[in-house]
Amino acid sequence: MVVQSTRWLALSYFTYFFSYGVFLPFWSVWLKGTGLTPETIGLLLGAGLVARFLGSLLLAPRVRDPGRLVQALRLLALVALIFAIGFWLGNTALWLLLVIVGFNFFFSPLVPLTDALANTWQRQITMDYGRVRLWGSLAFVIGSALTGKLVSLYGHQAILMVLTLGIIAMLSGMLLRPSVAPQGDARGADHVGWQAWRQLLQENWRFLGCVTLLQGAHAAYYGFSALYWQSVGYSPSVVGYLWSLGVVAEILIFAFSNRLFRRWSPRDLLLLSALSGVVRWGLMGWTTELPWLIVMQILHCGTFTVCHLAAIRYISAHRGAQAIRLQALYSAVALGGSIALMTMISGFLYQHLGAGLFWVMALVVLPALVLRPSVAARD
DSSP, X not given: OXXXXXXXXXHHHHHHHHHHHHHHHHHHHHHHHTXXXXXXXXXXXXXXXXXXXXXXXXXXXXXXXXXXXXXXXXXXXXXXXXXXXXXXXXXXXXXHHXXXXXXXXXXXXXXXXXXXXXXXXXXXXXXXXXXXXXHHHHHHHHHHHHHHHHHHHHOTHHHHHHHHHHHHHHHHHHXXXXXXXXXXXXXXXXXXXXXXXXXXXXXXXXXHHHHHHHHHTTHHHHHHHHHHHHHTTOOHHHHHHHHHHHHHXXXXXXXHHHHHSTTOOHHHHHHHHHHHHHHHHHHHXXXXXXXXXXXXXXXXXXXXXXXXXXXXXXXXXXXXXXXXXXXXXXXXXXXXXXXXXHHHHHHHHHHHHTTXXXXXXXXXXXXXXXXXXXXXXXX
């Protein structure tokens, strides 16, 4: 069955982030339901974060020819499904460690490779990336909301059931044939040793440093905003509405990104994201008044979405294998490793500084104002 390429891509984003919307918020709940201790759960989740980082960094760059991106996505989705089935086969700590590491290792490269496919198709056909990518954000909200409701009705096993069905749907969608086969320049495909990586880092270190700081600063929000807001008296439902507001703002910017930022360079977008970060994290450290919390959450479209749009626009100026490697670095370092590291640091800071943690995140963002790349990219 042949489907329009933009719809194929939108379906891939939707099914991936639907599954991720099940896994990210609720996997600790499922692990607890199997009878594991908090210490063991922490170890398993930490191992999964490391595997996510390594999967994006090691597997995604192995796809050197843009024409093979669809086949690679299908293979990774199949292996991720096999590991998801593995969760049904046992619940000892050692078995779950092996399965979680394997699942995250093969599940995480799906994002950079899907974004690399989007970059490839943007050069081949007329496509508004933001309008396609918003389906992923929408799916994350649907997946997490649906799973939360099912858990309240049927218990923790509903989490694994929905996750498995989500990955089956992802693989099924990827098995459809897109109307336009991805094509691109595979220059550099045979030169993937340390020299190629070193050259990539030398040419793009300012970009990578900038997006790593901007995305890594979200770790405090992801890990501790709910705890902080509940500690000052907000109910879990209000906290949930605030998180949803941030995602709604994200979806709106994705939907209208082409109209709003058509003439903006990646450097300009990164400036807007950095300024949004300074304001947002500074406000979080300063006040917990509800009107200001609403402003902070609307600014999520600046701190995350605008930064991500800048990264995609910057990476899309590269070609072929180089673009795929840079996409893998962005996903592994900025969206994976930096958030994992900053989450651990944020735990220590929150314990000792409380709301001061968010002031620290505002300071973390400041160097990004200087690190912004002065040119779009190099071929």
